[in-house]
Amino acid sequence: MVEVAKERAAKDRLPDRAHWVGTCQQRKATMLRKTHFTDTPIKPMRVYEEMNKAFGPETCYVSTIGLSQIAAAQFLHVYKPRHWINCGQAGPLGWTIPAALGVKVADPQRDVVAVSGDYDFQFMIEELAVGLSSIFLTYT
Numbered sequence: 001m002v003e004v005a006k007e008r009a010a011k012d013r014l015p016d017r018a019h020w021v022g023t024c025q026q027r028k029a030t031m032l033r034k035t036h037f038t039d040t041p042i043k044p045m046r047v048y049e050e051m052n053k054a055f056g057p058e059t060c061y062v063s064t065i066g067l068s069q070i071a072a073a074q075f076l077h078v079y080k081p082r083h084w085i086n087c088g089q090a091g092p093l094g095w096t097i098p099a100a101l102g103v104k105v106a107d108p109q110r111d112v113v114a115v116s117g118d119y120d121f122q123f124m125i126e127e128l129a130v131g132l133s134s135i136f137l138t139y140t
């Protein structure tokens with residue numbers, strides 16, 4: 001597509017979308033999503049806001065699927081490449097715990113935070129025992 005676009009641009013056959021791009025950029029800059037809520041009972045956004053405060057820029061998040069994962073993708077701040085580990089598409093419930101353990105095994109220095117709903121969590125909860133029985137996870 002890029003090649004075709006370049007060919008068309010060279011022949012002056014590419015529509016000028018600079019105005020549309022400009023309006024998009026202006027909306028992105030001025031219509032920021034509200035993320036700060038102080039309501040009681042607390043809203044999910046508050047949880048992610050506190051997570052952003054608690055976890056540093058080195059944190060690696062692992063999540064599978066569900067509302068908690070969708071909101072995590074929208075509200076958590078991820079600062080580095082490959083620090084948002086998500087199975088993508090129609091994620092299989094239960095993936096989060098073993099995937100998070102796998103990230104820790106692959107890179108023991110990494111701070112790993114698994115974001116999981118209760119249903120996802122219980123699907124493969126036995127993997128916690130696998131983690132506990134090996135050297136990479138300690139119970140405190």
Ligand SMILES: Cc1ncc(C[n+]2csc(CCOP(=O)(O)OP(=O)(O)O)c2C)c(N)n1
Binds near residue numbers: 068092117
């Ligand atoms: C093995 C499997 N079964 C069913 C689904 C369909 N499904 C996707 S999200 C979801 C609910 C997830 O609930 P929970 O893990 O508690 O997360 P929440 O949405 O509450 O954050 C279901 C049943 C799935 N993705 N994988």
